[in-house]
Amino acid sequence: MILISATPSPFARKVRIALMEKGVPFTLQNEIPWHADTQTSRYNPLEQLPVLIPDDADPVFESSHIMEWIEWRYPTPPMLPDAPNEALEAKQVQVIAEGVLDATVLLFWEMQRPQPSAEWAQRQLRKVKGGLTELNRRVGTREHVVGDRFGLADIAVIALLGNQDIVIETGMIPLWQAYAPDMAPWHELYPNLARFEALHRDRPSVRATAPVMFALTEKIV
Template sequence: MYRLISATPSPYARKVRIQLAEKGIPFELITEVPWNSDTQTPRHNPLEKLPVLICEDGTSVFESRYINEWIEMKHPAPALVPGDVDGILAVKRFEIIVDGMCDAMVLMFFEKAREPGKRSAEWTARQKRKLDGGLRELSRVISDNEFAHGGVFSMADIASGTVLKYIDVRWPENPWRAEYPNLAAYSDRLERRPSFASTVPVPQVIRDKVA
């Protein structure tokens, strides 16, 4: 059985958890705070980042987008990526946008954790522009469609759904739901799926100083 090292608020780890659930692949969930000094993450990922998928033979697969691709290749049914080249590229475009949005929010989170006199308003504004740009693009491309691409549930929905819920967790005051009601309705539909409902992100307490 696979083991997945995950952090409860992580949108990156949630993508993997949802994919495994949608494919019906059993796994053991190991919850960690990767920023704490006692984390086991460095033993399995030289980059010290979560999530990490540990195989039965002890080898590890890391970086969420690579894990998603690895799982899709190892366990192709049910398919969560289209079979045609244009479809594959379209889904990957969603994943790139979403990962950029998540990266920006993580950077803002840790910038906010700095002492007030050391925070950079310019840096935070730059990250916020990335988030806003991503939201505009997701709203435009998804529009009022049930699913993000091709009329079927795919990795594009797993990626898009996780980032939207992550905004609610990390930045609840963000007005994205009012600004993009189509995305709010889309997010609510996805969160009713069992794979989403069982992986709702929850904040963790970071014990060690990291910023």
């Protein structure tokens, strides 16, 4: 089984963590999806990563769908709580985390424009702040975001926070502050999330999948 990934991608990181937690062997194939040599379009008509290529099935794409596919094909250990209400809560956490990720990606593209739209940037920054604030509230003092074992909600939050580290490392915070002066590195604003990340950062699947920004050598906008 092959996972086509990108080294900084939080969406691919979710899948990597889940596969490692379940002990499912896979080969990692890293790409830059905007470069001319990408293989992504061969397997995903939407030309997005990640893409999971099973040995015995058609390619699977879109990270949330891949996570469901993995859970169905490899149910042990489960990534969802047993109680239906907790399973739904975990999926809601994933929705919030992915909403923040989507807004962060849109901000990245907007910042590439010669004259970014202030209104658009402010709207996306409200989503980033709103989502992180809600996740900070939900995490509270818990060891796990939902339930009593490591699972989908934890993975979603960890992937999001790793992405926010990339935001810091690539110097995006000062650009964001032009549109939202109260923006700051996430660990300064959200102490519950900072505690949660510190609690899990040495977990083998988390440590092994830490995001790394790639070098862009071709035009992407």
